[in-house]
Every structure is written in C-alpha cells, then in structure tokens.
Amino acid sequence: MSTERVPVELCKGINGLDKVVLKEVRGSSAEVYLYGAHVTSWKNDHGEELLFVSNKATFKPPKAIRGGIPICFPQFSSDGSLEQHGFARNRLWSIDTDPPPFPTVGTNKAFIDLLLKTSEEDMKVWPHSYEFRLRVTLGPGGDLMLTSRIRNTNTDGKPFQFTFAYHTYFSVSDISEVRVEGLETIDYLDTLKGRERCTEQGDAITFESEVDRVYVSTPTKIAILDHEKKRTLVLRKDGLPDAVVWNPWDKKAKAMADFGDEEYKHMLCIEAASVEKPIILKPGEEWKGRQELSAVPSSYCSGQLDPQRVLQGS
Template identity: 85%
Template sequence: MSIEKPPVDLCKGINGLEKIVLREARGCSAEVYLYGGHVTSWKNDHGEELLFVSNKAIFKPPKAIRGGIPICFPQFSNFGPLEQHGFARNKFWSIDTDPPPFPTNSTSKAFVDLILKPSDEDSKIWPHSYEFRLRVALGPGGDLMLTSRIRNTNTDGKPFSFTFAYHTYFSVSDISEVRVEGLETLDYLDNLKERERFTEQGDAITFESEVDKIYLSTPTKIAILDHEKKRTFVLRKDGLPDAVVWNPWDRKAKAMADFGDDEYKHMLCVEAAAIEKPITLKPGEEWKGRLELSAVPSSYCSGQLDPAKVLNG
C-alpha cells in the first residue's frame, strides 16, 4: 500500500536550499524555494513540467534562479536605482506562520504562505519598511495561484512606490510554433528600442526573433497556444495591468552564463506586471496582485487564426 504524501512538504532542494513541495490528490505538484520565494516547478497530473528552468540555473545565492517564477520587487528591470528586477528574488523568505485572514474560494489544502521583511542591508538601498506576503496555492484541478500582498509599514509617515512582475517562464515545445492571444491592438513599450511606444499590429503574437515588450492596460486573461504540444496556458491576473513578453533568442542566450545556448527555443516569458504606473502605498496601505495559471488541452484550430496563415505569415 502506497503511503499518501502530505499536500505540503518542507524539504531540501538543490545545493541544500530549502523548498516546499505542494501536491494535489490527482498528482499535480508545485515547488517553491524559500530562496527568492521562487516557484521552480509546476507539474500537471501526468507529471509533465509546465515551467521552464534552465539546465544551467545557478541555485546559489546571491544569484537569482534562472527560470520558474522569479518575483520582481520593488523594481522591474532597470526602471529605477536598484539592481535589475529588485531584490525579492534573491533574498531568503520565511514561512509565514500567522498570516492575516485570507479570502479564498479554493478548497485546496496544498498552499504555503511566505513572508519577506526588509533586512538592514535592504534598508540601505531601499529605505522603506514593508511586509510582503506571498501565498502559493495549487488548486484541485492543478491550477497554480500566486497572491502577493505588500503593505507599507513605514513609521515615518512616508509613502513608497514600486514596480512589480511575476516573471513567469513557460515551457514550450518550440518557440516558432507558439502564439500569444489577448494582446492584439494594444500599446507596448519596446525594450529593444529604448522603451519607445508602439501599437501591436498582429492578430496574435508569434515569434521569429528576440522580443522584449511591455504591453500596457492588458486584459485580465491572456492565452499562450503551443501548437505542437496541443496545450494552451491561460493566465488570469488581478491588480496587474501590464504584461511583459520576453524571449532572448540566440544571441542573448549565448551571452547569458546561466542559460543554455539553444534553450530559448523551449521557453517563453509572459509576465503579469505593474510597470508603467508604479504602485504607491501610504503607511498602513496594502496592495494585492494575483496570478492564476492553468494549462488546458487545445486542438490545433482552436484559436482565432487560420493555421495556414500562422504557418505562412
């Protein structure tokens, strides 16, 4: 008789770093490292990995883990004075043993609450007091849910502002066979052209070269269609008006020490974010940003486009 594994299990991961494994009864799972509050794995009930983590990822502080879902806080990219993507993704988080009440509609027992508070070192580079609470939950159907709650706990009466992203790396069969729907006709800032503003022209976004765009005022739902795997990822987001789409392509991939030369073919970042308009909190105020990911089977023709047009376009 097999022993049923607990829905939440704290154990050692790569290089002895602590991680939490979440399991749902049907066999789905997720893994979260305390280092970075970083989700590094999300598997469906067939045991297939849905997130991309580089084979060259360095699980060693202070380097952030390459792949999974890094958390960019309190700064996205180099939109400010801090290091690239802020510091939340390379700090050690704690398990939150006494989280405040959490309105939830999920019956899942597979969740963990983490908390990050500023260290003296952080306060030197970002002189604000805050509490960042993160809940990672695995739904009964295998959906992965991340909820961030950030509170200003400054006692000096000062507000603070931040930008934010769930920098999600999805695992895809072949980047040239993937398209993203839900961002058509929207304005975006192109990071490859000094953040110049453009309007998306395509019916759906497809990939044939490096892309690094911040889409503005995006819908709450975005889909990533992977033709070869006949799988669609659906992102649902709340409190996160922007969406980043990123693939480094071959030249940038070769330049990154913690990323394989050809791995760009098998990953795509689509990130729920708040970038264009930074979030400002007065003391005592709290912001909440939620991301829900699901993976559903899709037939080749299920999208809005004619497949011949996609292939020949």
C-alpha cells in the same frame, strides 16, 4: 472514512536550499524555494513540467534562479541604486506562520504562505519598511495561483512606490510554433527600441527574433497556444495592469552565463506586471496582485488551435 489530505512538504532542494513541495491528489505538483519565494516547478497531473528552468541555473545565493517564477520587487528592470528586478528574488523568505486572513481556502487546495520583511541591508538601497506576503496555491484542477500582498509599514509617514512582475518562464515545445493571444491591438513599450510606444498589429504574437515588450493596460486573460504539445497555457491576472513578453533569442542567450545557448527555443516569458505606472502606498496601505496559471488541452479548428474557447472560458 478518512478524508484525503493534500500534502505540503518542506524538504531540501538543490544545493541544500529549503523548498516546499505542494501536491494535489490527482497528481499535479508545484515546488517553491524559500530562497526568492521562487516557484521552480509546476507539473500537470501527467507529470509534465509546465515551467522552464535553465539547465545552467545555479541555485547559489546571491544569484537569482534562472527560470520558474522569479518575483520582481521593488522594481522591474534596472533603475538607480537597486539591482536589476529588485531584491525579493534573491532574499531568503520565511514561512509565514500567522498570515492575515486570505479569501477562504477550501480543504482541497495545497498552499504555503511566505513572508519577506525589511532588512538593514535592503534599507541601504531602498529606505522603506514593508511586509511582503506571498501565498502560493495549487488548486484541485492543478491551477497554480500566486497572491502577493505588500504593505507599507513605514513609521516616518512616508509613502513609497514600486514596480512589480511575476517573471514567469513557461516551457514551450518550440518558440517558432507558439502563438500568444489576448494582446491584440494593445499598446506596448518596446525595450529593444528605447521603450518606444507601439501598437500590436498582429492577430496574435508570434516569434522569429528577440522580443522584449511591456504591454500596457492589458486584459485579465492571456493565452499561450503551443501547437506541438496541443496545449494552451492560460494566465489570468488581477491588480497587475501590464504584461511583459520576453524571449532573448540566440545572441542574448549565448551572452547569459546561466542560460543554455539553445534554450531560448523552449521558453517564453509572459509576465503579469505593473511596470508603466508605479504603485504608490501610504503607510498602512496594502497592495494586492494575483496571477493564476492553468493548462488546458487545445482543440483544432481548420488546422489551427482554437483560442476563442480558451479566452472566452471561465
């Protein structure tokens, strides 16, 4: 009897860009562009898209792809000489043919290893030598896992520091109907108020205007409850203490050339991140940061979604 093999296919995507398609036997799938090591699709076993990509996303280097999961490195936001959110999301990555050992991967998982190394171009704006390895894994239940390993390969003995985020755009039915749970009572830096430090007061985060916040020292698990789709998206993270919550709302949406005027209603960014305190690596040291995404049906409890079952689950 032949064993079932989970396919990993390298093919051409939009505008002829190379992409990798991961497929799981029950029907879930993910797509990763080598440009930016950018996950642009994650579908459940019913073929429903769980990530948001703008209809106006260009897929034309050097512009980053609007939506999916951009990787922000070596900085989140815009500071100094580096472009906003760093350069990893608009560089061409290679397939890593000789990755160092990761935790054991079972035969029932589809994964791809990607690699980004220092270029002369990057050295001009960020004068450090590094190796960035990313493994994208699609698990047997359709869970999507991104594991990043960043190593300082400087030969001059100098440490470097960076900030980081998986800038995940989730697809939601209606932003006004969505609740985010798991960040109650947590402090956050409000970017709309000059990074003023505030404390989350609500029993959940709901949305009725622009939100751009960095929640600090957050739990390892955050849930997005989508009332209309009867679905809860769960983000688990490791090595990433912060969580960015962002929705541009109507005015900012209209100001973005690669974003539809009304698309803010159907997306929400919840980002596993390390923003407040930069990560410092000495030569030879490696940092590891991981996020795992899963989608589960939501149950009803007195007319509301019951998040406790999700947040207390495995």
